[in-house]
Amino acid sequence: MTELLRVPGPQGAPPSSRAAVLDAIRVAGTISRVEITEVAGLTAATVSTTVRRLIEDGLVREAGRGESTGGKPRVLLELVPTSRYALGVHLDAEDVTYVLVDLGGAVVARLRRAQAVGDPQTVVDRMAATVRGLVESTEVAWDQVLGLGVVAPGPLSRRSQLVLTRPAMDAWGDFPLGPSLGEATGLPVVLDNDATAAAVGEHWGGGAGGSRAFAALYLATGIGSGAVIDGAPLRGVSSNAGEIGHVCVEADGPECWCGSRGCVEALAGPRSVVAAAEAAGFDLGGPGRGLSERFAALARAALGGDVLAANLLGRSARYVAIAAQTLVQVLDVDRLVLTGPAMAVAGSLYLPAVRQRLTTSQFARGDHDVDVVISSHAGEAAAVGAAALVLQGELVPPGGGLRIDVA
Numbered sequence: 001m002t003e004l005l006r007v008p009g010p011q012g013a014p015p016s017s018r019a020a021v022l023d024a025i026r027v028a029g030t031i032s033r034v035e036i037t038e039v040a041g042l043t044a045a046t047v048s049t050t051v052r053r054l055i056e057d058g059l060v061r062e063a064g065r066g067e068s069t070g071g072k073p074r075v076l077l078e079l080v081p082t083s084r085y086a087l088g089v090h091l092d093a094e095d096v097t098y099v100l101v102d103l104g105g106a107v108v109a110r111l112r113r114a115q116a117v118g119d120p121q122t123v124v125d126r127m128a129a130t131v132r133g134l135v136e137s138t139e140v141a142w143d144q145v146l147g148l149g150v151v152a153p154g155p156l157s158r159r160s161q162l163v164l165t166r167p168a169m170d171a172w173g174d175f176p177l178g179p180s181l182g183e184a185t186g187l188p189v190v191l192d193n194d195a196t197a198a199a200v201g202e203h204w205g206g207g208a209g210g211s212r213a214f215a216a217l218y219l220a221t222g223i224g225s226g227a228v229i230d231g232a233p234l235r236g237v238s239s240n241a242g243e244i245g246h247v248c249v250e251a252d253g254p255e256c257w258c259g260s261r262g263c264v265e266a267l268a269g270p271r272s273v274v275a276a277a278e279a280a281g282f283d284l285g286g287p288g289r290g291l292s293e294r295f296a297a298l299a300r301a302a303l304g305g306d307v308l309a310a311n312l313l314g315r316s317a318r319y320v321a322i323a324a325q326t327l328v329q330v331l332d333v334d335r336l337v338l339t340g341p342a343m344a345v346a347g348s349l350y351l352p353a354v355r356q357r358l359t360t361s362q363f364a365r366g367d368h369d370v371d372v373v374i375s376s377h378a379g380e381a382a383a384v385g386a387a388a389l390v391l392q393g394e395l396v397p398p399g400g401g402l403r404i405d406v407a
């Protein structure tokens, strides 16, 4: 087994003509060869050869003719969404979400399992069996699967290729998750941070709304963010960019698990909101119930008119809005997607606070507005994003991050 850990710089390698042509077709939907030469900056001969190979490989097909611009109408090209697939796996402290996504970014199968606890090798073997079962439950052939994207809450470590070092996942220690999963499945494995993956998933699935600089604010058991600028995910030196949950907003605030004090996550994350509710006597089903379920119960109570629940979530939303404002001002984005499982259940409670703060306080508001929307797949955004990372790796120039190919 050969393990290769590639960590390209933020600019990545120059795009291959295959990747550039594929991405031009993906972005356009349908496009002619002549238009590809213009968009991708390639010669007509290169485009012609590359397209021919892509058609032979079944990734691209001809899709009729476009409108004539004087001469013979041009033949249009489009992706064949069912030609290739990618698996996405999201590991969280409580459960594992699996999705199988086609080349066009549509989810064709999904599954959720409570199995991230226990001996890491056992968990990896179970995950490998689960992804095989998921693919076998569809019409998709195993050799159409390009790879497996695995995402988890950070921090990522290039040294140990490990993505699971939060307190709830201490048992994973220095376990080499990527190589182990690659060996167990025989697939190339891509590891990344869940919030970055969620942003890539929005970019892939159209959630970016055409913005060339947008961010995703990701609320699960923790708070994170990802951003895609000019088509490339922002990663930083070690793929840990965007840890907006660990920005300090109260110098003398409560201790955070990260070692700091007064972090947004410590003050406003679902863990602290649930703890505050239970300390106030709120019955959310007891500690035997998972944190996300207890948070969802609180959100339902708030939406149902419970004043205490609404106050607790309103306080959290005010801090999350500060995080959103910080993110927008640091990155100068014009679109913010609220996503993650907590936003799937409580997005409507957070959205007004974030919108209001950005309307009144965003530094560049004189120049541009910031659209704030809730993701159309907030509950499984990280898993969809994990699969999108695989597709992104196949179709577009490498944009950095941890990519572990196991041959």
Ligand SMILES: [Zn+2]
Pocket (backbone or CB within 6 Å): 245, 246, 247, 256, 257, 258, 259, 260, 261, 263, 265, 266
């Ligand atoms: Zn922190």
